[in-house]
Amino acid sequence: MRDAEKTKRKRVLSGMRPTGRLHIGHYFGALSNWLKMQNARLPDGSPEYESFHFVADWHALTTHYADSSQVATNTLEVATDWLAVGLDPRTHDNVTLFIQSAVPEHAELHLLLSMITPLSWLERVPTYKEQIENLREKDLGTYGFLGYPLLQSADIVMYGEPGQQLLVPVGEDQAPHIEMTREIVRRFNAAFFDPDNLTSDQITKLRSSYDISEHSGISQELSVIERLRRAWRTAPLDYRTSTFANAGVPVRKTLQEPDVILTETPRVPGTDGRRMAKSYGNAIWLSDTPEEIRKKAHNMMTDPQRVRRTDPGRPEVCPVFAYHNLFPENKSVEDCARIERVNRECRTAEIGCVDCKKLMADALVKWIEPVQARRREYEANPQRVWEILEDGSKRAKGVAEQTMARVRNAVFNWEGAGRKASGERKVVGD
Numbered sequence: 001m002r003d004a005e006k007t008k009r010k011r012v013l014s015g016m017r018p019t020g021r022l023h024i025g026h027y028f029g030a031l032s033n034w035l036k037m038q039n040a041r042l043p044d045g046s047p048e049y050e051s052f053h054f055v056a057d058w059h060a061l062t063t064h065y066a067d068s069s070q071v072a073t074n075t076l077e078v079a080t081d082w083l084a085v086g087l088d089p090r091t092h093d094n095v096t097l098f099i100q101s102a103v104p105e106h107a108e109l110h111l112l113l114s115m116i117t118p119l120s121w122l123e124r125v126p127t128y129k130e131q132i133e134n135l136r137e138k139d140l141g142t143y144g145f146l147g148y149p150l151l152q153s154a155d156i157v158m159y160g161e162p163g164q165q166l167l168v169p170v171g172e173d174q175a176p177h178i179e180m181t182r183e184i185v186r187r188f189n190a191a192f193f194d195p196d197n198l199t200s201d202q203i204t205k206l207r208s209s210y211d212i213s214e215h216s217g218i219s220q221e222l223s224v225i226e227r228l229r230r231a232w233r234t235a236p237l238d239y240r241t242s243t244f245a246n247a248g249v250p251v252r253k254t255l256q257e258p259d260v261i262l263t264e265t266p267r268v269p270g271t272d273g274r275r276m277a278k279s280y281g282n283a284i285w286l287s288d289t290p291e292e293i294r295k296k297a298h299n300m301m302t303d304p305q306r307v308r309r310t311d312p313g314r315p316e317v318c319p320v321f322a323y324h325n326l327f328p329e330n331k332s333v334e335d336c337a338r339i340e341r342v343n344r345e346c347r348t349a350e351i352g353c354v355d356c357k358k359l360m361a362d363a364l365v366k367w368i369e370p371v372q373a374r375r376r377e378y379e380a381n382p383q384r385v386w387e388i389l390e391d392g393s394k395r396a397k398g399v400a401e402q403t404m405a406r407v408r409n410a411v412f413n414w415e416g417a418g419r420k421a422s423g424e425r426k427v428v429g430d
Contacts, residue, residue, distance in 0.1 A: 009047060009094065010165045012037055012261070013156050015054040018074035022081040023283035024368075025268040025276035028326065031085050033169050033263045038087060038095050047094035049167075052159050052396055053087070054100050055079060055389070058107070062148040063131070063138060075099060079385050081286050084375035089392055100155065102393035105400035110147070110154040112411060116191050116237060117150055117184055125149045125177065153181040158400050160256025169261040182257045190240040192410040193251045254410040255403075266326060269319040273301040287375055290365045297323075297361035302353045313346035313353070320353070320360050321346065327363040335363070 014034065016022075022031070040048040055075045061068060082097060089095045100106055122128065128149065132140050156178075160166040168178050235243070244251055269275070270282025277283065284296055300320050306313045315321035324339050331339075338359060345351035378385050409415050 008042065009050040010167050011159055011161065012049050012051040012167045012169065013054075013159045013258075014051070014169055015056040015059075015100065015155065016078055017056045017060045018071055018078050019060070019278060020070070020074045021077045021285050021287050023276055023278070023285045024326075025270075025283065026081075027085060027286060028268050029171075029265050030169070030263075031082065031087070032329070033261075034082075035086050037169075038092050047092070050094045050096075050164075052096045052098070052399075053082065054098050054103075054155070054396070056155070057099060057101050058151065059100070059148060062142075062145045062151075063135060063140065065142070065144065066138075075389075076382060076385060079389055080375060080378045080382070083378050083385065083388065084286065084371050086371075086374070089388060096392045096395050097389055098392035098396040099389055102390070103158075103397045103400050105397065105404045106151070106154055106158060108404060109158055109407060110151045112407060113150055113154055113184055113188060114147060116187055121180060121183070122146050122149055125180065127177070149177060149180065150184070152177065153184050156181055156258050157185055157255045158403050159396075160258065160403070161399070162253065162256070164256075166256050166258045167261050168258050169263045171263060171265055175260050175262065178258055178260050185255045185257045186241050187237055188255055189251045189253055190244055191237050192254060193240075193244075194410075194413060194416075252410070254406050267322050268326065269322055271296050271300045271319070273319050284364075286368065286371055288368075290369075293365055293368070294358075294361045297357045297364065298354075300357060302356075306353065309352045310349050312349045315343050315346050318346070320357055323360045323364060324356075327360070327367040329367075338363070 014030065016026070016030065034051065034053060037049040037051050038047075042048050055078055057071050057075055060071055060074075064071075079097060087095060087097065089097055123146070128146065131145075156166070156168055170178060270277065270280055271284065272280065272282045274280055274282060284293060288296070297320075302320050303313045303315075303318045305311070306318075321342060324342055328335060342351060342356055342359060346356060
């Protein structure tokens with residue numbers, strides 16, 4: 001791949017916990033957007049995005065550490081569903097599917113970020129308190145659970161590369177977490193910026209914002225530049241970050257700040273009208289048979305005010321009508337006519353809920369059939385799925401190694417001390 005072409009691509013990072021087979025809520029909440037990015041093209045026909053999607057098996061342990069027996073099986077199920085919906089690294093070289101734990105650099109970067117991240121930043125993450133409240137039956141008083149937002153940050157910034165925009169597709173409720181990641185990146189870059197690399201112009205700007213006279217322990221016999229550098233090494237991280245920003249001094253971006261792609265997620269209610277979730281038992285799975293889909297559709301909740309067949313309905317509050325609008329994604333003239341008919345006849349009681357559900361189930365079964373056909377192919381050859389994940393993990397590890405080489409040198413300055421890069425060091429026994 002040409003470097004110029006690669007730089008034009010926006011890099012995307014997203015992942016899922018391995019909780020088992022996926023349902024249609026997962027599809028419209030995430031996978032449909034992943035597919036759009038896989039297939040998006042620039043005017044010259046090259047891919048617009050370079051996407052990395054990972055199975056977050058370490059994240060699964062933050063809440064399910066007491067029983068990890070299903071993590072491997074669920075990893076296979078999740079990856080099979082990814083491939084079944086159409087994600088395909090073998091025909092799209094801009095897509096990488098991998099397993100988080102197969103790239104141990106994620107854990108190393110998580111460790112290094114934990115050295116400079118205030119505890120209060122993790123405690124104020126909204127989802128931290130929400131999950132403790134919602135999962136009272138689990139003992140979540142662990143470092144692993146408290147630190148999971150920081151592990152997410154490490155997952156994200158691992159795939160940032162100089163000159164290439166790093167994007168994370170999330171809903172509005174997750175945007176604050178990405179902002180915390182940006183704060184962590186700024187703090188890291190300020191913490192491990194070598195003041196010996198300051199240019200004279202940067203020093204002039206910093207002197208106007210940074211009063212070195214406060215540092216009485218630094219000899220006044222030293223030059224102003226040397227006093228500034230020594231004072232800088234002892235300054236608090238928050239002060240360094242704000243001083244760089246106020247003085248307009250750019251720092252070396254060892255880690256890249258991610259940006260957000262706000263994704264529009266359509267309403268996908270469960271069969272009982274609540275949010276679709278495995279724990280609620282109200283999901284329609286991507287792997288459900290046509291018979292199972294029709295049975296679940298038949299039992300779906302509808303407009304609660306439509307008690308009798310002759311009562312007029314309200315499609316805008318009916319979960320079944322929400323499904324009519326979802327399937328298929330690319331609607332034909334006949335699909336649009338069906339939706340318009342149901343919308344009109346429900347309001348006038350010309351169509352009953354039973355007939356409405358049958359029409360919806362027909363559309364859903366037709367839409368999901370190609371997905372299930374691909375799934376059957378991968379189910380018949382699970383080793384093929386593992387090979388795709390292993391190939392992707394090797395590719396992801398290659399990117400992660402480049403990031404960690406920059407990180408390690410920024411933190412420890414190995415090169416400044418004359419230590420060779422890891423690939424150049426002689427191995428004992430050679």
